[in-house]
Amino acid sequence: MRISDGVEWAVHVCGVLAAAPKGQGVPGLKLAEFHELPPAYLAKQLQALSRAGIVAADRGVKGGYRLARAPSDISLLDIVLAIEGTGPVFRCTEIRQRGPCPTPPAACRRICPIARAFLAAEAVWRTSLAGVSIAEMNRAAAAESFDDKRRHQFEAWIADAAR
Amino acid sequence: MRISDGVEWAVHVCGVLAAAPKGQGVPGLKLAEFHELPPAYLAKQLQALSRAGIVAADRGVKGGYRLARAPSDISLLDIVLAIEGTGPVFRCTEIRQRGPCPTPPAACRRICPIARAFLAAEAVWRTSLAGVSIAEMNRAAAAESFDDKRRHQFEAWIADAAR
DNA sequence: TCCAATTCGGACAATTTGTATCCGCTTTAA
DNA sequence: TTAAAGCGGATACAAATTGTCCGAATTGGA
Ligand code: SF4
Ligand code: SF4
Numbered sequence: 001m002r003i004s005d006g007v008e009w010a011v012h013v014c015g016v017l018a019a020a021p022k023g024q025g026v027p028g029l030k031l032a033e034f035h036e037l038p039p040a041y042l043a044k045q046l047q048a049l050s051r052a053g054i055v056a057a058d059r060g061v062k063g064g065y066r067l068a069r070a071p072s073d074i075s076l077l078d079i080v081l082a083i084e085g086t087g088p089v090f091r092c093t094e095i096r097q098r099g100p101c102p103t104p105p106a107a108c109r110r111i112c113p114i115a116r117a118f119l120a121a122e123a124v125w126r127t128s129l130a131g132v133s134i135a136e137m138n139r140a141a142a143a144e145s146f147d148d149k150r151r152h153q154f155e156a157w158i159a160d161a162a163r
Numbered sequence: 164m165r166i167s168d169g170v171e172w173a174v175h176v177c178g179v180l181a182a183a184p185k186g187q188g189v190p191g192l193k194l195a196e197f198h199e200l201p202p203a204y205l206a207k208q209l210q211a212l213s214r215a216g217i218v219a220a221d222r223g224v225k226g227g228y229r230l231a232r233a234p235s236d237i238s239l240l241d242i243v244l245a246i247e248g249t250g251p252v253f254r255c256t257e258i259r260q261r262g263p264c265p266t267p268p269a270a271c272r273r274i275c276p277i278a279r280a281f282l283a284a285e286a287v288w289r290t291s292l293a294g295v296s297i298a299e300m301n302r303a304a305a306a307e308s309f310d311d312k313r314r315h316q317f318e319a320w321i322a323d324a325a326r
Numbered sequence: 327t328c329c330a331a332t333t334c335g336g337a338c339a340a341t342t343t344g345t346a347t348c349c350g351c352t353t354t355a356a
Numbered sequence: 357t358t359a360a361a362g363c364g365g366a367t368a369c370a371a372a373t374t375g376t377c378c379g380a381a382t383t384g385g386a
Pocket of ligand 1 (some may be wrong): 111
């Protein structure tokens with residue numbers, strides 16, 4: 001049970017896009033270059049973000065990716081669900097209905113205590129991730145690891161990358 | 164990001180063992196038969212439970228598996244960690260230290276806000292799973308899906324399976 | 327208007343991970 | 357001594373993940 005690398009990439013990319021000039025798009029190639037990621041594979045993750053309505057994509061020579069909504073309105077959970085899919089982590093194969101002493105179908109109308117416990121645990125996990133937004137993380141990251149020099153370096157880079 | 168089938172199997176097996184006669188062991192073959200599971204693969208999961216100290220294994224002709232501690236002292240989290248491993252779900256590849264605008268190593272002493280958020284979410288997930296024990300789930304399952312006839316059927320089966 | 331440059335999009339292959347099985351070994355009770 | 361049972365490693369098989377490619381769509385200028 002491990003989380004895909006694409007989730008980490010997507011979170012970082014959204015952080016960069018949140019800091020990009022309003023109304024301008026950043027090409028996927030530039031985003032890949034920023035973190036030294038495989039461009040073609042990152043493009044696939046960006047497609048998933050686009051399908052989920054988290055980023056918007058403009059094609060053509062002045063195209064690129066930009067956030068589809070405000071950074072404060074995009075949570076970690078949104079990104080995880082976009083990349084990993086919305087299905088539950090624990091999925092039941094109904095083995096209780098098999099074997100020499102099966103649970104009768106009538107008793108299987110409601111999910112069993114085991115599945116309930118896993119769903120409840122996933123619910124609090126999702127709630128926790130839903131509570132932190134891109135905007136908050138960018139603010140925290142800037143305060144912790146940006147000095148004036150690096151901030152200027154970043155702004156120069158993104159001014160060149162944005163279209 | 165999905166959870167292994169072996170976890171579901173292990174939880175069910177622990178539930179069966181909790182209902183077995185005290186002091187007697189149930190062979191792995193019988194446990195596989197009860198849920199119609201592939202015997203060889205279930206045996207591997209049982210090894211993991213044994214290594215984690217959740218079940219105890221007795222070898223030899225009167226051997227079998229039995230719970231290593233009280234059912235009320237075995238949580239869902241214990242089983243998940245035994246089967247899936249204890250590593251974190253989200254593991255960072257430190258991509259922030261690469262590319263044209265890297266985070267300086269000095270600022271990477273503490274984990275970043277992104278990783279913190281994921282670790283916090285996993286912590287509440289684990290806490291939730293740690294709060295439900297095998298004993299509680301067996302009690303709930305019995306109340307929901309056991310009538311007198313099925314209870315007798317189950318006790319007859321396990322009396323024959325236990326050694 | 328048409329063409330060339332640029333970019334996203336989905337289909338496709340390669341790699342890694344997880345699933346499942348088997349067999350020899352040790353241990354134990356009869 | 358023998359039969360039953362768990363342990364561990366070696367080995368095939370299936371699936372998900374990772375990674376790459378080429379075509380469709382859009383823009384801007386000739
Ligand atoms: S009893 Fe619960 S965990 Fe087991 S197969 Fe049914 S729903 Fe899944
Ligand atoms: S900044 Fe955070 S999420 Fe990104 S690579 Fe570093 S620790 Fe991981």
